[in-house]
Amino acid sequence: MKLRAILTSIIVALAGAANAQGAGDQAILEMAQAYAKNNKARLAQLLPQVRGHLLEAWGAYWELSSRLDTATPQEVEEFFTRYAGTYQEDRMRNDWLLLLGQRRDWGTFAEEHPRFRMNDDPQVRCYALLIQHLREGPAAPAWLEDEVRRLWFSPRESGEACTQAASRLLAEGAGRNRLSEADAWRKARLAMEANRPRAVEAAVELVAPDALPLLKQINASPTKFLTSRVTVASRSRKELIALALIKLATSDIDNAAQLLDRKWGPQLSPEERNWVWGVLGKQAAQRLSPDAMGYYARVARDSDLSDDMLAWKARAALRAGSTPRWDELLSAIDAMGEDLRKETTWQYWKARALLASGKESQRAEARKLLEGIASPRGFYEQLALEELGRPITIPQRPAPLTxxxxxxxxxxxxxxxxxxxxxxxxxxxxxxxxxxxxxxxxxxxxxxxxxxxxxxxxxxxxxxxxxxxxxxxxxxxFDIEQRFPMPFRETVVRRSQEIGLDPAYVYGLIRQESRFVMDARSHVGASGLMQVMPATARWTARRIGLNGFTTDQLNDRDTNIAIGTGYLKLVLDDFNGSMPLAAAAYNAGPNRPRAWRNGPVIEAAAWAENVPFGETRDYVKRVLANTTIYAAVLSGQPQSLKSRLGMVGPRDAALPEPNRELP
Known part of the structure; x- marks a missing residue:
């Protein structure tokens, strides 16, 4: 009887805890909504209801975060203590450090920063570097300047903290490895090309505040500025000319090239001139223009170019003809920064360029590069395996977990x-x-x-x-079942085979689209496992005879698979069975890859590397690499990625016209 009583009390206690947890779920969800709406009063009202809930730390984070600018240091410290070691503690410390930096409370910042575990916020990092420099002055280590420069030059960086750190280092003047006026203008050029006008203005203001009125003229009309009677009487005027040419190049390459060649080129420094030609080359390469290599040929020194320009020079060399321009490809890769050169993309293509030379010494170097990346893990890793003459097989599974x-x-x-x-x-x-x-x-x-x-x-x-x-x-x-799971296998395989699709291709696409999250929804409104857009779903449902379809069915597993595979089959047929082109069409719509395929007939790996949209470029490579692994799993046989890639070029005129209705 005593044992039964004990068991009963345990069951009652567990049931009570479960009920309390369930009741707290609604309060947590309401707090999430209140936080999104910045409803501070509602957050404060709900917080007591989530005490003791498994996700209490989230509720407390939302409540304090919503009023952090008015919270007392004691409240913040109490939060750190109560939720020590949690994600929320570290996220709150990130928020608190940013606020301390904005308030210039360097003493408190210096005390708190060593406790920040994630260290994933570049603004916090810049504040920390600034404080170290304020403390050490000219004795600060050289790496500090390098780190500020790296963070400040980041394409997406336009925050106050990194600008402040850069400003401090610029004020130090010349010597050692200090940031210089040239660095500020380089930051302005990078920001102008990225269409980040506030970052351009912030960089120019650091070194030439009197040039800001002219910068406004450039942003309003670069052509008008460049064709006016601008005098090149100072460093800042030359740099403004370069900024205007960069601004114009993003919308009118031909006009910018003519103005550089016929008017402004001789008045710029060699470095400025090389940079603008590099921008023109990159802009042309991103448009898949055959003129790209001509613009890059005007660059006298590749070391004056940014890594992004060099990457697009390498891509343009791959697309320059039926045979890539291996020498230009190799020179572009060799001029890249160390981090970019180490990426598998450029290790693979460098190896290919070395192999094309025919020299035994370079073939040995190429083999070493390929051996260093060869594996089933990704697109270029798989291609490296095949370049070494090895098929793509499933790695041995790890020992079972204990x-x-x-x-x-x-x-x-x-x-x-x-x-x-x-x-x-x-x-x-x-x-x-x-x-x-x-x-x-x-x-x-x-x-x-x-x-x-x-x-x-x-x-x-x-x-x-x-x-x-x-x-x-x-x-x-490498656990193949974890990395490449196959949920809903019976449905996916049956549906794929019914309509003549390779199930491995379908799985490769789903893995990239949604990671098998059935209720996944993208920022543009695509839904479900195969991330189908509502308009595309309605069109496809009509084409495949799915009567009574409504878009609220897209989160139904079987319906989503039926429509997604149906659309993929239509796209694949439209591109005559080319998996790379069909994958690009699935991601970016069919009209874009129809244009992207025009040009020389080249191997699909080179074509994929030249896809102008970064998201689609990565998507195509990942879907095809996924497909190759899934094929190995489903068939139990070694596979070839190259055979799935094939060649890409203009549509054969003898083939049927593309389906212009295909969304």
């Missing part, structure tokens, strides 16, 4: 909170919590075995995106 390894990740509180948040509909918060738990919850993150155990936990819960992304991060281990 009970202790599984239990350890189940005890990870961040992973538990992440899965719970995803389960009640807070996917963004859950993903951030999960990522923190697998990377920064402790110094160094999780080991390969721990990552495999975490991925296994996500797979068990059918949280496929966390399963895949977590397993993808292992370096020494």
């Amino acid at each position: 009970a202790e390894e599984k239990e350890a990740v189940r005890a990870n509180p961040s992973l538990a909170r992440g899965l719970y948040a995803i389960g009640i509909g807070l996917r963004n918060e859950g993903v951030r919590e999960w990522n923190y738990g697998t990377s920064l919850a402790r110094p160094g993150g999780l080991s390969d075995r721990e990552l495999l155990a975490a991925a296994a936990l996500a797979c068990e819960r059918e949280v496929w995106d966390r399963c895949i992304n977590t397993s993808d991060r292992t370096r020494g281990e």
Whole structure:
């Protein structure tokens, strides 16, 4: 009787806890909505209702974050203490450090910064570098200037903190490796090309504040500025001319080239002239213009170009004809910064260029490069395997996880909170919590075995995106079932075979589109496993005879697969079975790849590398690499990525006209 009473009390206690947790879910969801609307009063009202809930830290973070600018330091410290070690503590510290930097409270910032674990905010990093420089002055180490320069030159960077750090270093003047006036103008050029006018203005203001009125004229009409009677009497005037040419090049390449060649080129410095020709080359290359290599040929020194310009020079060399211009490709890669040169993309293409030389010494170097990246892990890694004469096969699976390894990740509180948040509909918060738990919850993150155990936990819960992304991060281990799962296998395979699609291709696309998240929704409104747009879904439903379809059915698994595969089949047929072209069409619409294919007939890997949209370029490569692995899994046989890629060129005139109705 005593044992029965104890068991009954435990059951009652667990039931009570479950009911309390369930009741708190609604309050948490309401707090998330209140936070999105910046409803401070509602957040304060709801906070007591989530005390003791598994996601209490989220509620407390939202409430304090909404009023952080008026919160007392004591309130912030109490939050840090109460939620020590959590993602929310570190995220709040990030927010607090930014506020301290804006307030110029350097003393408190210096005390708090060493406790910031994620260190993923460039603005916080710039404030920290600024404080170190204020403390050490001219004795500050040289790497500090290099780090400020790297952060400040980042294409998306336009924040106050990095501008302040750069301003401080510029004020130091010449010497050692200090930031210089030339660096400020370089920042302005990069920002102008990226169409970030505020960042341009901030950079120019640091070195030539009196030039700001002329900068406004450039932004209003670069052509009018360049054709007016501008005198080149100073460094700033020359740089303004360069900025105007860059601005014009983004909309009118031919006019900018003529003005540079016939009027302004002789009046610019060699470095300025090289830079503008490099911008023209990049703009032409992104438009897939045959003139791109001609513009790049006007550059006297590749070292004057940015990495982005060099990457597009390399791409233009790949597309320059039926045989790539290997020498220009090699010179562009060799001029890249070390980090870019190390990317598998450029290691692979450098190896190809060296192999094309026919010289035995260069062939040995090429083989070394290929050996360094060859694996089934990605697009260029797979191509490297084939270049070495090896088929693409499934790696041996790791040793089974032990009970202790599984239990350890189940005890990870961040992973538990992440899965719970995803389960009640807070996917963004859950993903951030999960990522923190697998990377920064402790110094160094999780080991390969721990990552495999975490991925296994996500797979068990059918949280496929966390399963895949977590397993993808292992370096020494490769679990094929985690990295390339096949949910809904019977449905996907049957539907694909019914309409003549390769199931591996369908799986490769779904893995890239949604990571098998059934309720996934993109920022442009695409829905479900195969991320189908509503208008495309309605058109496809009519074409495949799916009567009574309404767009609210897109989150139904079978309907989404039926429409997604139906559309993919129509696209594939429209491109005569070319998987790379069809993948590009699925991502960017069919009209763009119809234009992108015009030009010389080239191998599809070179064509894919020249896709002008970065998102679509990566998409095509990942879908085809995924497809190759899924084919190996489904068939149990070695595979070839190159055979799936084939060649790409203009549509054969003898073939039927493309379906212009295809959305």
